[in-house]
Amino acid sequence: MILRKYMSLLGIGSAKIDLVLPKTSFKQGELLHGYFFLEGGVIEQKLRRVECDLVMLDNNGKEEKIIDSTTVLKSDIxxxxxxxxxxxxxxxxxxxxxxxxNGVRYLFKTKLTFDQGVESLDEDYITIDQS
Incomplete structure (x- = not known):
């Protein structure tokens, strides 16, 4: 049991997060409904928060600009x-x-933070199309 705990602290067998969206192409002003899928690891872990940033990447993929951030405080096990x-x-x-x-790309960067252990990360690319 102790080995499992230390492995999860290093990110091996720890809980994971996945942002699930209904599609990958959206329009300006569109309201999207999705969900975060949380999957427990090999041991119980205390969650602290879920952060999700909408990020714009330039056409080279080298520069990032955070458009918006959402944080869900999720003090739970x-x-x-x-x-x-x-x-x-x-x-x-x-x-x-x-x-x-404009030759830009967008993605949602999602991060699941624990009281102890390595954060779980997820990236989901989307496009913004004309109406």
Whole structure:
């Protein structure tokens, strides 16, 4: 049991997060409904928060600009191998440049933070299309 605990502190067998979206292409001002899928690791872990940033990448993929951030304070315990869903609702900003016209890409960067251990990360690319 102690070995499992130390392995999860290093990120091996720790809980994971995945942002699940209904599609990958959205319009300016569109309201999207998805969810965070939380999957427990090999031991129980205490969750601290879920952070999700909407990030714009330049056409080279070298420069990032955070457009918006959402934080869900989730002081909870996820049991070993337990699966949970946490609702996610987000409105795409009205003024966001279109993906194709400006040669930019967008992604949601999601991070699950624990009281102890390595953070779980997830990235989901999206496009912003013209109406």
């Amino acid at each position: 996820i049991q070993a191998e337990e699966c949970n869903k946490l609702s996610f609702t987000y409105r795409i900003p009205e003024t966001l440049p279109y993906s194709e016209e």
